[in-house]
Amino acid sequence: xxxxxxxxxxxxxxxxxxxxxxxxxxxxxxxxxxxxxxxxxxxxxxxxxxxxxxxxxxxxxxxxxxxxxxxxxxxxxxxxxxxxxxxxxxxxxxxxxxxxxxxxxxxxxxxxxxxxxxxxxxxxxxxxxxxxxxxxxxxxxxxxxxxxxxxxxxxxxxxxxxxxxxxxxxxxxxxxxxxxxxxxxxxxxxxxxxxxxxxxxxxxxxxxxxxxxxxxxxxxxxxxxxxxxxxxxxxxxxxxxxxxxxxxxxxxxxxxxxxxxxxxxxxxxxxxxxxxxxxxxxxxxxxxxxxxxxxxxxxx
Amino acid sequence: xxxxxxxxxxxxxxxxxxxxxxxxxxxxxxxxxxxxxxxxxxxxxxxxxxxxxxxxxxxxxxxxxxxxxxxxxxxxxxxxxxxxxxxxxxxxxxxxxxxxxxxxxxxxxxxxxxxxxxxxxxxxxxxxxxxxxxxxxxxxxxxxxxxxxxxxxxxxxxxxxxxxxxxxxxxxxxxxxxxxxxxxxxxxxxxxxxxxxxxxxxxxxxxxxxxxxxxxxxxxxxxxxxxxxxxxxxxxxxxxxxxxxxxxxxxxxxxxxxxxxxxxxxxxxxxxxxxxxxxxxxxxxxxxxxxxxxxxxxxxxxxxxxxxxxxxxxxxxxxxxxxxxxxxxxxx
Numbered sequence: 069x070x071x072x073x074x075x076x077x078x079x080x081x082x083x084x085x086x087x088x089x090x091x092x093x094x095x096x097x098x099x100x101x102x103x104x105x106x107x108x109x110x111x112x113x114x115x116x117x118x119x120x121x122x123x124x125x126x127x128x129x130x131x132x133x134x135x136x137x138x139x140x141x142x143x144x145x146x147x148x149x150x151x152x153x154x155x156x157x158x159x160x161x162x163x164x165x166x167x168x169x170x171x172x173x174x175x176x177x178x179x180x181x182x183x184x185x186x187x188x189x190x191x192x193x194x195x196x197x198x199x200x201x202x203x204x205x206x207x208x209x210x211x212x213x214x215x216x217x218x219x220x221x222x223x224x225x226x227x228x229x230x231x232x233x234x235x236x237x238x239x240x241x242x243x244x245x246x247x248x249x250x251x252x253x254x255x256x257x258x259x260x261x262x263x264x265x266x267x268x269x270x271x272x273x274x275x276x277x278x279x280x281x282x283x284x285x286x287x288x289x290x291x292x293x294x295x296x297x298x299x300x301x302x303x304x305x306x307x308x309x310x311x312x313x314x315x316x317x318x319x320x321x322x323x324x325x326x327x328x329x330x331x332x333x334x335x336x337x338x339x340x341x342x343x344x345x346x347x348x349x350x351x352x353x354x355x356x357x358x359x360x361x362x363x364x365x366x367x368x
Numbered sequence: 369x370x371x372x373x374x375x376x377x378x379x380x381x382x383x384x385x386x387x388x389x390x391x392x393x394x395x396x397x398x399x400x401x402x403x404x405x406x407x408x409x410x411x412x413x414x415x416x417x418x419x420x421x422x423x424x425x426x427x428x429x430x431x432x433x434x435x436x437x438x439x440x441x442x443x444x445x446x447x448x449x450x451x452x453x454x455x456x457x458x459x460x461x462x463x464x465x466x467x468x469x470x471x472x473x474x475x476x477x478x479x480x481x482x483x484x485x486x487x488x489x490x491x492x493x494x495x496x497x498x499x500x501x502x503x504x505x506x507x508x509x510x511x512x513x514x515x516x517x518x519x520x521x522x523x524x525x526x527x528x529x530x531x532x533x534x535x536x537x538x539x540x541x542x543x544x545x546x547x548x549x550x551x552x553x554x555x556x557x558x559x560x561x562x563x564x565x566x567x568x569x570x571x572x573x574x575x576x577x578x579x580x581x582x583x584x585x586x587x588x589x590x591x592x593x594x595x596x597x598x599x600x601x602x603x604x605x606x607x608x609x610x611x612x613x614x615x616x617x618x619x620x621x622x623x624x625x626x627x628x629x630x631x632x633x634x635x636x637x638x639x640x641x642x643x644x645x646x647x648x649x650x651x652x653x654x655x656x657x658x659x660x661x662x663x664x665x666x667x668x669x670x671x672x673x674x675x676x677x678x679x680x681x682x683x684x685x686x687x688x689x690x691x692x693x694x695x696x697x698x699x700x
Binding site for chain 1: 431440557642
């Protein structure tokens with residue numbers, strides 16, 4: 069179905085996962101790195117804790133004069149609990165799978181099975197945070213004061229730490245909540261369309277009129293080499309011209325190209341012509357069901 | 369000869385505008401949100417999305433232009449995320465939660481919930497019989513902080529005061545109620561989350577809470593104050609025990625999904641069960657809130673034994689019949 073994605077031509081990145089949409093089409097998504105997720109998490113925790121702090125302060129100030137400090141304590145207790153439990157769940161459902169931290173880091177929560185991210189999944193992945201994050205946090209805060217059960221507390225901390233550090237230990241970087249909810253966290257894809265190298269560029273003369281290749285010369289390379297060449301042609305760095313000359317010489321050698329004009333052709337022009345001719349040939353092959361993935365692929 | 373265009377270039381040229389339109393639409397959707405966009409723009413989204421998906425498939429079959437393939441892969445994934453995002457109305461969702469989602473999830477996990485309840489009751493029975501036989505057990509099951517002076521050594525008067533005393537001011541009641549809610553709901557969340565460790569911590573939590581409760585009952589029953597204590601407990605305890613059993617059942621279902629994964633493997637069965645269990649836990653949190661109101665206000669204001677029984681058990685009956693009736697209702 070998708071030869072280019074699976075051939076030796078494109079090296080598959082370890083962060084790439086296939087996701088089948090409800091239409092049955094496979095799209096490729098990029099798993100978020102652990103560092104990105106940590107960044108997002110730290111930002112969210114900072115926001116969450118400061119929200120609680122500000123709220124507590126405001127309530128304390130407003131009720132100070134009224135003498136109802138009990139009310140302030142009650143409201144702070146309740147609000148901090150609600151913020152703690154529902155901060156992540158609220159934003160993930162209101163902001164389409166992203167909390168402020170995730171938005172900043174360009175991350176998204178997605179269902180692993182491909183459908184929409186459902187509210188019960190958002191709930192599940194965030195209610196588990198109580199065990200993953202807030203329980204170990206409480207334990208850390210309790211250990212120094214509770215000297216008599218210090219060892220027990222340390223053991224509990226280690227045990228809970230295993231739950232907390234779950235994303236470090238699995239291939240898909242699933243957090244405990246992700247496992248329970250059937251979700252994973254991906255980076256938001258950023259579609260950028262570069263120009264087509266095969267289209268003649270403005271300013272350069274259309275080359276293929278003078279430069280021609282025989283069938284034998286075009287039968288050597290495959291899709292992988294073609295796409296490497298595409299990279300060379302897109303290269304805009306200062307020393308790119310040198311690289312282009314070296315590549316052009318190698319190709320000429322390999323395919324036995326004898327220049328009709330004595331080899332004075334600009335390497336850029338030659339490469340563009342070769343790229344066009346080679347791509348035409350390979351794509352024609354594709355249309356007939358023949359995919360030559362690289363130069364070693366002899367086609368069984 | 370120079371003007372002959374590649375098939376794949378032509379393919380790209382013909383569709384590029386619609387891809388750009390899709391990109392632009394998604395950007396706007398992300399920045400402005402669906403509520404602020406014109407309906408005709410939103411209607412374009414699924415159309416463009418499907419054509420981008422099909423373009424991606426076709427491109428992989430006919431084109432070797434890596435820039436194009438990478439772009440279409442990213443565009444398809446990006447559009448997929450935009451199209452398949454949750455965006456139902458919040459009010460609708462809340463209504464659906466109460467009318468269907470919550471009762472159905474409870475009904476799906478009923479055996480786990482019953483198992484959690486049975487464990488809790490086992491704890492109560494054990495605590496009761498042990499403490500009745502030997503009052504010293506009370507100190508083993510109930511921490512000093514929880515006992516607050518109530519112990520086998522305390523006088524009848526202290527024990528009675530604890531269940532009939534009315535704190536004078538409303539503010540104290542509010543503080544008490546919000547403390548109760550956060551404390552109990554926190555324990556409920558732990559019972560759920562820790563269930564993933566084969567359900568063992570959840571069972572322990574149920575057992576420990578049962579032992580505590582049984583011990584208290586024994587303490588009062590020993591002095592002939594059993595009925596007074598049960599009345600005091602019934603006000604909120606019926607609702608609260610139901611909520612604890614719900615959370616415990618949710619935790620046990622996670623543990624069961626790990627131990628008995630079934631045909632589809634651990635990850636799939638956990639994901640399946642986890643979402644259901646989370647719904648049960650959210651419902652239980654609301655019950656905890658109700659219980660805290662009953663405990664914090666009603667219990668302190670109503671002192672008549674019969675009234676206490678009546679309030680507690682009718683709250684329980686209403687909750688239970690709501691769950692049973694709604695779980696059997698056909699989905700709308």
